[in-house]
Amino acid sequence: MSTAMPVARSAATARARRLRALRHNLSCYAYVAPLITNLVFLSTGPVLYSFFISFTNWQIVLPPVWVGLRNYTGQLASPEFWTVMWNTFYYTLGYVPLSMIVSLVMAIFVNQRLPLISLFRSLYFLPVVSSGIAVALVWGWIYQPTFGVLNWFLDAAFSIQGPRWLSDMRWAMPALIVFGVWRSMGSNMIIFLAGLQGVPNELYEAARIDGADRLGEIRFVTLPLLTPSIFFVLILSVIGSFQVWEATYLLTQGGPAKATLTISYFIYQQAFLWFHMGIGAALAYILFFIIAIVTLVQFRLQRRWVYYR
């Protein structure tokens, strides 16, 4: 009795199976090919190339010249860099807590079953989706020292002569922080709202039975269960604040006298205005490392205060 035929049939079946699997896999890769092409050529590729550029003196219209670590060491030794980093940290330390508190309070307010609550949620989200140029124009008018509504209000309500805001070295950064908080409060509010709606009602009932008032409910039920959302918003807010660019570009261009010069705008100046692409790239990677370290520290610390159910 020959065993050749069953073996041959088995081999043919295996080959057919392999071919089917190959065709299947190839068709899958064909479907994701546009995404991968986009990632490689428009994301990963430029990121890798910018890392290379950060080690060169590249003046855009001239070939890059290798300079090693000079762009990094030069910036770390530059007083201007530390001014920029101070401004960026100042913005972060002002923006993050204020933004989180405001958006959390707003989320608590809109987390109620009231008539037209959806309208209010949409209105609070409107700044997020509004055109940057348009909102900057409006805030420029709000901060206008002579005719702006903010100084008019301060004068009318408190008889205070308001500062020159965007033209005052002491007040320009706080002004940008308020603008940034207003611009992003809607998106943070939505995240907190989703977190709030995930808190089981039974826990509130149990808290009320135990004698908790409204503040007690927030303190002992809402906040602990909201810590994952708070952590998420904290991470995003810190990263976003380090990368602040829109407010600086639209309202102050880093002035007056570098009072609002943040690192993203400084990168833009170096790379796109002053022909120092290599320095701009190095600054971008320095920023990346700072954000990475800060984020890592936050992840390490979250074990102490974030409660996952």
Added chain:
Amino acid sequence: MAHGWSRRKVLTGAGIGGAAALLAACGATPTQAPAVVLQPTGAATQEPVSSEATSAVAPGEKAKLLYWSYLTYTEDSEAPILKAFDEAKSDIDLSWEYVPWEQYWQKLGTTLAAGNPPDVWNTAPNLYFEYILRRQLTDITERVKADYNFDNWHPAALSGLDLQGRYYGVPRNMDLLACYFNKTLFDQAGVEPPPLDGNWTWDDYLEKAAAIVKFHNKGDRTLTWGGQSIQSWINLLIEMESNGGQWWKGEFRRDLVGMEFNITDPPCCETLKFDSDLINTHKVAPPAGEFTGQADPFLTGQLAITQSYSWSVGAYQEVPFEWNLTQVPKGKVKQTAFGGCDGLVMSQACEAKEGAWSLMRWLIDPETGAGFLIGEGVMPARRDKVVMDPYLAKYPDKNVQALADAADKAGNPFALGSGEWGQALSDEFDKVYLGNTPAEEGCASATRSGNAALDRIRKEFQEAIGG
């Protein structure tokens, strides 16, 4: 899963292959233009450009030219001129694009880096030297000298495009600083307006501004400002020169070789002090940000004397009050103000240089380019009668002769890296204007910051061009 075709292998291979392809493409060296050799003394020289004598256009083929301009508001008057050129030159296929100022320089830089810039483009004085020294423009000195009489141009127009005796552009229209004044406000206040012959000093300026300024009856705000302080570093440096200040040491060179800032020169400090005192002490000039978000205060009658540029003659035509203009006041030593020019340049990458030069001539010659020069009301860079007379006649009731007079004495501080060192100066001057720092201290810190920027710029630039 097919054998030998794991997801990891496929993705890794695609990533490596794609990144390699991208690096190879991006690492390609663009065509090298001849070096602009910087020398401590004497003229900058450029090695002979062999492509000047040859053309990459095959016989019988039309040469393709691309022209860019940022003067988007002139499209209506300039486009017919370009169309006429395209129709007149059967061997040239011309296309053109108007790019708004805000995007122009970044788009231009991108095309230069990619090796496909426009062949001819409109340039402003602030970035002209950046592109020359980075070998992006064609030296057209011999063409300009052969085809034009330099006496026909305002001196300020030529000096703004002159790099150690070589020209890389032809001037087309001037940007000159002048004083525009609201004659109606002066008449209402019973104050003599600024003289049309320009025979006035900065003390006269202060006196007139102080006489015009009007405060709210509560005294808490100003209803009408008398004048304006310079504030811009570009104009301030020229004003320092008018007072005898030498804000640089050594020879002033657009390529920065051997230059150092010297803003601690006493006349420079006095100029900055006078200018900042207009805001902080005399309170006749508005502080920075006073009119943020508003229309030009001169147009709304809130500012009696403004310092603006020659293009404002056209922009102010519809204002509802009587106005006129005159030269910027005399300094202690001479009368001068900022004067730069917009010009046309030819890209080093242009493959049809003869055609490009004929386009440049077409645009600036009055026989063919008059529609732009006169039509838009821009101040022509040429001063020959055939060009200036129609310009002067276009505004018979305005003292545009003041601009023509100013063009003979104007100055322009732009040089290599002026965006960067200008910002360094500006950041220190701003502290003085804000009243945070005395003028002497501001000048000293501006000198330090400016010199640190110059050192950085020179070092990076020399390294980049292989010097």
